[in-house]
Amino acid sequence: MVSPVTVVKSEGPKLVPFFKATCVYFVLWLPSSSPSWVSALIKCLPIFCLWLFLLAHGLGFLLTHPSATRIFAGLVFSALGDAFLIWQDQGYFMHGLLMFAVTHVLYASAFGMRPLALRTGLVMAVLSGLCYALLYQCLSGAFTYLVGIYVALIGFMGWRAVAGLRLVGAAWRWTELAAGSGALLFIISDLTIALSKFCFPVPYARALIMSTYYAAQMFIALSAVESREPVEDYRQSKAN
DSSP: OOOHHHHHHHHTGGGHHHHHHHHHHHHHOOOTTSOOHHHHHHHHHHHHHHHHHHHTTOHHHHHHOHHHHHHHHHHHHHHHHHHHHHTGGGTTHHHHHHHHHHHHHHHHHHHOSOSOOHHHHHHHHHHHHHHHHHHHTTOOTTHHHHHHHHHHHHHHHHHHHHHTOOSSSTTOOHHHHHHHHHHHHHHHHHHHHHIIIIIOOOTTHHHHHHHHHHHHHHHHHHTTSSOOOOHHHHHHHHHO
8 A cells, every 4th residue: 555655755755846836827827708818728728738747757657558648649639628618608608518528538548447336336426417407407408418428528527537446455546536536526527517517606616617627627637647447457466
């Protein structure tokens, strides 16, 4: 079991640019009513820093770990989604929605299908259904279907992220905890976006959305640091 102190010492310095870029975003707090390429750059900068965080582990690491490569690709699509959402009031919200839908597919693929954890999947399906039911009365037109598909995708991603989570025992890994935490924070962020856009004004929505979003992406990027072996194989490697 890797101690939290060891994790902080090894991974913390690589995340310093991300924390600085996040601080820049919140300090500048550029008005969303005036979209520009500068505001898009400032918003995407923390995600660019997470690209660098993964690349800091070596290109060979990404090439030999498909799950890490998929998370890196997910971060690329996330940056595209962030850029599109800067101009959401100019008709690019659906483009951003599509980019983040691809992101969730890539993340779910990175997290894998083992262990299956059907009970966890059932819980996530029920929660996703409740979220969609909450939003459904506020939706109209194409968004009625598109938001439903998006909720299903992010719910599936959340299931795969928490499916392998073990808090005790030999199979415990901090990267699994990071993946699960990141997925749940992503869901909170996106649910806040949906409520604020389609249903009713959420107090301090932008601060809540962006703080949970950046934290989610950081945790998911951290989850790529260790290769995501199936639990059974991990136990065998520990035994050897």
